[in-house]
Amino acid sequence: MSGQGLEQLEEHLRALTPRGIALAFSGGVDSTLLLAVLKRLRDEADFPLLAVHFHSVLHTPSERAEAERLAAAIGVELVVIDFDPIAIPGVADNPPDRCYRCKRHLFEGLVELARTRGLATLVDGTNADDALVYRPGRRALRECGVVSPLEALGIGKAQVRAMAAALNLEVASKPSAPCLATRFPYGTRLDAETIGRVAEGERTLRAMLGSDGNLRLRVHGAVARIEIDPARMLAALAQRGRIVEALKSLGFEHVALDLDGFRSGSMDGPATLATSLDDSRTI
Structure with missing residues (x-):
């Protein structure tokens, strides 16, 4: 399964490469898999490739250091963008659409960076499982024209990990690390x-x-x-x-x-989802 999936992913990404790619790179398993595959494709036929890491108080210093280390190990240039999430309108109040507001701000900046670097395609590591849970930031990706190859191919987290293991990537079993704002009630x-x-x-x-x-x-x-x-x-x-x-x-x-144990998105209760941002609403 991982071998066939990798071939499909390579073919999908190959079609995006001719005019250059800017990859939003967190250093997690999803974006690291994409960066490794893109590097393999660049070794076959050169094209402009840039990894971009966003860093703020909502991320630990170790996440930045890890992203820098992984990008260097893979052999792709990394640009780190420091930002202040508290200064983004509405984010400090931690509303249900906080992730949308923050990602819209970040990816508008990525659009501009890609334009100045002559990179036509913006890519991120959203996977197919993200479509099954509350992810308001996905709307910002669509609005900014970001391509999510893993989601497009129906590749979920388990398959991502299998592919990463097949490529001997050290992050194959790395736990997810969402931003620290997710630790607080809306x-x-x-x-x-x-x-x-x-x-x-x-x-x-x-x-x-x-x-x-x-x-x-x-x-x-x-x-x-x-x-x-x-x-x-x-x-x-x-x-x-x-x-x-x-x-x-x-x-x-x-x-x-908590005796229920770890639950991804445990702050996203039914009441929150019932009143969450729909695709037609604007900030």
């Missing part, structure tokens, strides 16, 4: 200090529990709610005292371990 005011506490809390938890697997530190006012894979809960409970002490030292008054 409507919670975002600021650099609060976001920084979450980043430090997750860094501390991973140092205690290991870097493998899924982990989120969700914030509900003074409560820090830990989501981890169920298989790791006993390990967390074994370090209960250290975890409580560490998170309270960051300013949280209460620390909770």
Whole structure:
């Protein structure tokens, strides 16, 4: 399956290459797979290729360093764009369409960068599974003319990981790492200090529990709610005292371990989805 899928992906991407490609590159498994395949295609027939990484307080410093390292290892030029998400209109209020507002701002900048570099095609790593869950940022991609090859080919996360493993990419089993704004309920005011506490809390938890697997530190006012894979809960409970002490030292008054375990998009409840942004609404 991975071999056939790779051939289809290569063929799809090959058709996009003649006029140059700018790839939005997070350093996650989806965009790393695309960058590796595009590099293979460029080795066959040269074309302009640029990876672009967006970095802000909503991302940990390690994410930037990892993106830089991966791009260098693959052998593709990387441009890092630093931005202030709090300054983007509406983002600091963390509304349900926050991701749309932020991505629209970012990809408008990517459109301009691609234009100045003579790159005709904008590509990102949205996969087919993203169409099945709440992803308001996908609307911004459509509006800015961004191409999502994985989604177009019906390639979901499991197949992406299989392809990455087939190419011996070290990120094949890398957990997803959405921006830190996803740790807060919609409507919670975002600021650099609060976001920084979450980043430090997750860094501390991973140092205690290991870097493998899924982990989120969700914030509900003074409560820090830990989501981890169920298989790791006993390990967390074994370090209960250290975890409580560490998170309270960051300013949280209460620390909770969510017995439901890790759930992607757990802040996207039914009420939020019922009132979420539809494709006809404008900001």
